[in-house]
Amino acid sequence: xxxxxxxxxxxxxxxxxxxxxxxxxxxxxxDGKVVARSGNRTRAENDVTAHAEVAVIxxxxxxxxxxxxxxxxxxxxxxxxTLCAAAISFARIRRLYYGAEDPKGGAxxxxxxxxxxxxxxxxxxxxxxxxxxxxxxxxxxxxxxRRET
Numbered sequence: 001x002x003x004x005x006x007x008x009x010x011x012x013x014x015x016x017x018x019x020x021x022x023x024x025x026x027x028x029x030x031d032g033k034v035v036a037r038s039g040n041r042t043r044a045e046n047d048v049t050a051h052a053e054v055a056v057i058x059x060x061x062x063x064x065x066x067x068x069x070x071x072x073x074x075x076x077x078x079x080x081x082t083l084c085a086a087a088i089s090f091a092r093i094r095r096l097y098y099g100a101e102d103p104k105g106g107a108x109x110x111x112x113x114x115x116x117x118x119x120x121x122x123x124x125x126x127x128x129x130x131x132x133x134x135x136x137x138x139x140x141x142x143x144x145x146r147r148e149t
Contacts (some may be wrong), residue, residue: 005029005075006097006131010138012052013041013077017142019044024139026052026076028060028069028093035072036060052076053084057091068092077135079106081129085114089122096124098136 005027014026016039027037036059041050053076061067071093075089079102088096097146106115108126115123 003130004075005034006099008034008037009075009077009099009132010134011134012037012082013135013138014039016040017072017138022139023142024076026056026074028072028074029070030060030064030069035063049079049083051084053080054087057093061091070094071095071100074124077129077131077138078102078109079110081105082107082112083116087119088124089109089115091126092122095127097127097130098140099129100123100132101128101132110143 008023013023017023021040021043025039028035036056038052038055038059039136040052042048053074057069058068061074068091070092071094074093075097076101079098079100080088082091085107087147091102101109103110109128115126
């Protein structure tokens with residue numbers, strides 16, 4: 001079961017995949033309103049840090065005129081990596097909702113488990129598996145198409 005915000009994240013993931021980016025999408029919500037949305041942009045921007053989560057955090061901070069995003073919720077299609085988990089923590093995101101787990105590169109419930117570390121200054125409430133099957137299918141389809149061509 002997904003909600004309308006995760007559906008927006010899925011749309012961003014699909015759009016990223018169509019651009020040749022790894023299909024991960026994210027949306028940042030504050031007070032029930034979408035503040036920013038993006039898919040991965042690492043290739044488009046020649047920037048290894050242009051993950052969907054970082055892109056929406058940057059865009060939301062600019063739109064709101066503040067570096068901290070306390071009270072905001074982040075919806076992302078894939079479990080955030082260490083880079084993104086750190087950005088989520090530093091931005092003081094209130095809640096993180098993510099779709100598919102990432103046993104290889106994830107850093108929330110897998111890998112380093114960033115938010116559980118004593119050096120983590122802020123940990124959001126985390127809700128995993130939101131549309132996880134759909135999120136995983138988007139990624140599997142993308143990589144299958146790459147292998148076939």
